[in-house]
Amino acid sequence: MTTGKRIGGNVANFVDERTGAGRALKKNLGKVFPDHWSFMLGEVAMYSFVILLLSGTFLTFFFVPSQEEIIYKGNYAPLSGLSMSQAYASTVDMSFDVRGGMLMRQIHHWSALIFLAAMVVHMMRVFFTGAYRKPRELNWVLGVGLLTLGIVEGFLGYSLPDDLLSGTGIRIAEAIIQAIPLIGTYVAFFLFGGGFPGTIFISRIYTIHVLLVPGIILALITAHVLLVWFQKHTQYPGPGRTEKNVVGFPLLPVYMAKAGGFFFIVFGITTFLGAVASINPIWLYGPYNPSQISAGSQPDWYMGWLDGLVRMAPNWETHAFGHTVSWNILIPGLIVPGIMFTGLALWPFIESWVTGDKREHHLLERPRNAPTRTAVGAMALTFTMVTLINGGNDLLATHFGLSINQIMWFSRIGVFVLPPIAYFVTKRICLGLQHKDRDTVLHGRESGRLVMLPSGEFIEVHEPIDQYARYSLTNHEQPAVVELQLEDAHGVARPGSVKEKIRARLSRGMYGEQVQKPTEKDLLELEDGHH
Amino acid sequence: MKKILRHRRHPIAHFLVLGIALLAIGFGYTLLSPSNAAIATNARSQAVEEGRQIFLKGCSSCHGLNAEGSTQVPTLLGVGAASVDFQVGTGRMPLANNGVQAMRKKPVYNAEETAALAAYVASLSPGPAIPNAAQLNYERDGNIAEGGQLFRTNCAMCHNYAGQGGALTQGKYAPSLMGVEVKKMYEAMLTGPQSMPVFGDRAISPQQKLSMIKFLKGIDAEKGQGGFSLGKVGPVTEGLVGWVLGLGLLIGVSVWLGAKSK
Amino acid sequence: MSDTHSGHENSGQQSSTALSPLADPGLPPHVYRRADTEPRAAKKAEQQVAILFGLSAASTIAFIASFVGIKKDVFVFVPLFGSTQAQQLALGITLALSLFLIGAGAVHWAKTLMPDHEVIQDRHELRSSDEDRQGVIDVFHEGAEAAGLGRRSLIKRTLLGSVGLVTLTPILLLRDMGPLPRKQLETTNWAAGRRLVTDPDGKPLKASDLQVGAVAHILPEMPEGSELTLNDLVKDAVIVVRLRPEDLNLPADRKDWVHEGIIAFSKICSHMGCAVGLYEQQTHHLLCPCHQSTFDVETGAQVIFGPAARPLPQLAITVDSEGYLIAKQGFTQPVGPSFWERSS
Incomplete structure (x- = not known):
């Protein structure tokens, strides 16, 4: 036995005698994970978070979370002699005077953008494949929580350098808080230690940004991943893959090498962006001053939809009994986002209520085979895209020769009109694809070869598909519509409750239109016909 | 000297002295006032006349025969030579078409013709003059940090924090200030062309104007501090790059990672 | 492990049910990689992985060299990118490569050399058995x-x-995070007789200093010894523009709030508090760059577009004995965004 092995053995023995880790490891090191590129999106998000922790820790060594006004005496001439907060000055200094400081700042900011983008596409994958169905509803809710916290965390980070752009963002956030009826003014004064901007909010949000929110995010990520671990990962349907098994590669060594390697790849690509692409050039924005503003003042993309909503809001305000309610702020700033995120979190429960499906699902669904869900997702994405576009309307206007007023009206109308259109179009596309699948199973795949019949007619030769492909195209379920029970068990007519009527209606909307998948009977009949 | 003095009683001397004196007076006269000035005035009035001719041909159809303007078209009385030099010198005037605003394009008139037009318009009613080179020495007279502060207070709301331009209402826009000549920037502040308000010398002093110009020239020349600038228009392009390049690359790698090796 | 088995031993047994054309045929037959069958291909893959790891190490050494060797004031020209700070670029590219290559090596290793037989593991129902549940209830x-x-x-x-x-x-303990609002949102430093001075350099202005079409960004002149803080700016900032007096069309009670066509408004947006600094001198519109609320100066900053609900509060101005612009009185309503206690 080599020395290395002996030492390793001793350490392992020490740990196992005190923790019993061996038993757990034996059980888990061979755990199987299905392999698919879309399963890596959540990992991108998780690794981005780790990169954020690492780069963020570096930044804390140089950042001074203070709003104390100082005179800048650093190396960047265009700011020389200006009055600014220590937070801003220290961010400028770490960008210009610390070796690798600029790189770390840019890595931090890019990975924040990627963290949120990856969460969104991960969520889209989970949504469009129905991965959130029982038993994974809780994990979906955790995910919605993570997305929400990620947005908050990102916004706080964007605000810390106390530059002109972020100060404007904080000003707007303060206005939203102030607009809350009854308590808003008080909440704002407590948060900012008095009137805006005060001298203390940077140090307060610093603690929240580096300790509180990342702590909660870390805890939620742990729970999120542990649940995946216990529930085992979902898998795409296909030959050999059932609700009762997981087909994939064992954690050790394949998955460990791939996932571990992927962390370095994510880190490498984020670092590449940090190296070549400038982000948040705060030295150009200048220090925050409430009487200054820049054209094109926008938040980062994950808040852009919110800004777009605020821009397009109607200018309603109610003044009554000596009080003011700002609907122009409350509707786009709190009510609509509240509905959006609540709806997102509740979706799995709504769906299972409508379908009445309380079974466990470990096989994913192809988006086309759940046309209504896919259409609802497309509708929600369209809504968000319209608001996001409106959030950048000024830049669109200058770069494409449009007017902000036109884009605003387009968005105001589009936000109501386009999502339903997206719904119907998506649903039609899904049903069309179902048709195509049915044809492929029954008549084979179009081979692209043209053959002339003796009659002189040209036909395209259809190649029959193999049993694996056939299974892949037919193994999905096609649930029946939940019918309204108009008679009770004894055959006595009873009026359906409103709730049941709604449910039956929704169920009809969900499953009423399906392209019947081919059955064995269809296939056999067809074969008989051919012979 | 003694030799001359010896001859002073000479009869011719009287005539000589008289002659010299007359000559001196004559020269002095021509040198001192009227005829030289007359020549200059002549040249200017020539330029004014030339400018008037150009004006009548190229501008009067909109601005009126006496540059009085109309309800739709601004008067040119009192706009000064600086305004003409800016509008015509950047090609914004004469208007090419009736868009929402006049765009910068290749000037229609050459430098001399522009100067003539400016002289003509300035002769109608006093207004801001074209700044000369000595007035535009921003390197010497400007303070870059002060300029940045003034720029953010007075200009960034339209032209963006780094002078990249921005949107106004109804399709109008504030143009980018990158690569614009110093004189043109100065004239724009002085005269307030189109949607831009006027920043007169007593509200924003000439030195302050030069500071802002120095700040803008500094940004124009600033080398990338953290890589490619992405247009210096804020988080919108950053978000786009994050999604397209960042997430795009990562998804590409994911596909490679999930694909079976051959 | 008992519930794990190789997918391909299994596939034959499952496909025995393949009499029906739509039954699950089981996993497709395994396709071997070249590295599985050809030792030379495996050797080549091994070398490729080693090269990736080796390049990563070289890149890290280049990172160290860039950190130590490149001065902060060196710029390099990169086609398409323009001139950029050399050290930042070098550090970033080398670090990106070192990290990326480690990852690429590991993934390549996993893909080409590690076993790629798919493994099947059984799932078990997550629900506890009825006895376990009953047990918990009993214990409880x-x-x-x-x-x-x-x-x-x-x-x-x-x-x-x-x-x-x-x-x-905790709620009680959070009480001292800030003072009560009281009248803070409703007061500014503007008061009768206070001069209008330019932001940021504090020059007082005479009416003649502003031509028609001019704009000035204004703060109140403070008495000796007191300076404006950011908290003051957020309420005191004012924008002054000059129009031809005949262009103005103000409500009757505000006709004398203007001096020779010079009119002053709070610059803090009545929507969300951004600086409404964008003045179009031809249309006489003020635009807020944040959410594009547009205010018409001619009619006293009435909202003509966008989400703002209220006009910008107007500051009544006049001139003092020396001809300098002064405030006639303070603002008659709170400036900035709305809040619950605001009465109009």
């Missing part, structure tokens, strides 16, 4: 019984009461 009941939760209602009630009450303490 026994515990509750032993503690006397059901019988000793006095304890239960006082416990609930005290826990409920103690949760109030």
Whole structure:
């Protein structure tokens, strides 16, 4: 036995005698994970978070979370002699005077953008494949929580350098808080230690940004991943893959090498962006001053939809009994986002209520085979895209020769009109694809070869598909519509409750239109016909 | 000297002295006032006349025969030579078409013709003059940090924090200030062309104007501090790059990672 | 492990049911990689992985060299990118490569050399068995019984009461995070006779300093010794523009709030508090760059577009004996965004 092995053995023995880790490891090191590129999106998000922790820790060594006004005496001439907060000055200094400081700042900011983008596409994958169905509803809710916290965390980070752009963002956030009826003014004064901007909010949000929110995010990520671990990962349907098994590669060594390697790849690509692409050039924005503003003042993309909503809001305000309610702020700033995120979190429960499906699902669904869900997702994405576009309307206007007023009206109308259109179009596309699948199973795949019949007619030769492909195209379920029970068990007519009527209606909307998948009977009949 | 003095009683001397004196007076006269000035005035009035001719041909159809303007078209009385030099010198005037605003394009008139037009318009009613080179020495007279502060207070709301331009209402826009000549920037502040308000010398002093110009020239020349600038228009392009390049690359790698090796 | 088996031993047994054309045929037959069958291909893959790792190490050494060797003031020209700071670029590219290559090596290793036989593992229902559930309920009941939760209602009630009450303490403790708003949102430094001075350099302005079409960004002149803080700026910032007096069309009670066509408004947006600094001198519109609320100066900054609900508060101005612009009075309504206590 080599020395290395002996030492390793001793350490392992020490740990196992005190923790019993061996038993757990034996059980888990061979755990199987299905392999698919879309399963890596959540990992991108998780690794981005780790990169954020690492780069963020570096930044804390140089950042001074203070709003104390100082005179800048650093190396960047265009700011020389200006009055600014220590937070801003220290961010400028770490960008210009610390070796690798600029790189770390840019890595931090890019990975924040990627963290949120990856969460969104991960969520889209989970949504469009129905991965959130029982038993994974809780994990979906955790995910919605993570997305929400990620947005908050990102916004706080964007605000810390106390530059002109972020100060404007904080000003707007303060206005939203102030607009809350009854308590808003008080909440704002407590948060900012008095009137805006005060001298203390940077140090307060610093603690929240580096300790509180990342702590909660870390805890939620742990729970999120542990649940995946216990529930085992979902898998795409296909030959050999059932609700009762997981087909994939064992954690050790394949998955460990791939996932571990992927962390370095994510880190490498984020670092590449940090190296070549400038982000948040705060030295150009200048220090925050409430009487200054820049054209094109926008938040980062994950808040852009919110800004777009605020821009397009109607200018309603109610003044009554000596009080003011700002609907122009409350509707786009709190009510609509509240509905959006609540709806997102509740979706799995709504769906299972409508379908009445309380079974466990470990096989994913192809988006086309759940046309209504896919259409609802497309509708929600369209809504968000319209608001996001409106959030950048000024830049669109200058770069494409449009007017902000036109884009605003387009968005105001589009936000109501386009999502339903997206719904119907998506649903039609899904049903069309179902048709195509049915044809492929029954008549084979179009081979692209043209053959002339003796009659002189040209036909395209259809190649029959193999049993694996056939299974892949037919193994999905096609649930029946939940019918309204108009008679009770004894055959006595009873009026359906409103709730049941709604449910039956929704169920009809969900499953009423399906392209019947081919059955064995269809296939056999067809074969008989051919012979 | 003694030799001359010896001859002073000479009869011719009287005539000589008289002659010299007359000559001196004559020269002095021509040198001192009227005829030289007359020549200059002549040249200017020539330029004014030339400018008037150009004006009548190229501008009067909109601005009126006496540059009085109309309800739709601004008067040119009192706009000064600086305004003409800016509008015509950047090609914004004469208007090419009736868009929402006049765009910068290749000037229609050459430098001399522009100067003539400016002289003509300035002769109608006093207004801001074209700044000369000595007035535009921003390197010497400007303070870059002060300029940045003034720029953010007075200009960034339209032209963006780094002078990249921005949107106004109804399709109008504030143009980018990158690569614009110093004189043109100065004239724009002085005269307030189109949607831009006027920043007169007593509200924003000439030195302050030069500071802002120095700040803008500094940004124009600033080398990338953290890589490619992405247009210096804020988080919108950053978000786009994050999604397209960042997430795009990562998804590409994911596909490679999930694909079976051959 | 008992519930793990190789997918391909299994596939034959499952495909025996393949009499029906739509039955699950089981996993497709395994396709071997070249590295599985050809030792030379495996050797080549091994070399490729080693090269990737080796390049990563070289890149890290280049990172160290860039850190130590490149000065901060060196710029390099990169086609398409322009001139950029050399050290930042070098550090970033080398670090990106070192990290990326480690990852690429590991993934390449996993893909080409590690086993790629798919493994099947069984799933088990997550739900606990009925006995386990009953067991938990029993334990819970026994515990509750032993503690006397059901019988000793006095304890239960006082416990609930005290826990409920103690949760109030954090709310109470947060009370001193800031002062009460009182009238702070409704007051500014503007008062009768206060001069209008330019932002940021504090020059007082005479009416003649502003031509028609001019704009000035204005703050109140403060008495000697007191300076404006950011908290003041957020309420005091004012924008002054000059129009031809005949262009103005103000409400009757505000006609004398203007001096020779010079008119002043709060620059803090009545929507969300951004600086409404964008003045179009031809249309006489003020635009807020944040959310594009547009205000018409001619009619006293009435909202003509966008989400703002209220006009910008107007500041009444006149001139003092020396001809300098001064405020006639303070603002007659709170400036900035709305809040619950605002009465109009």
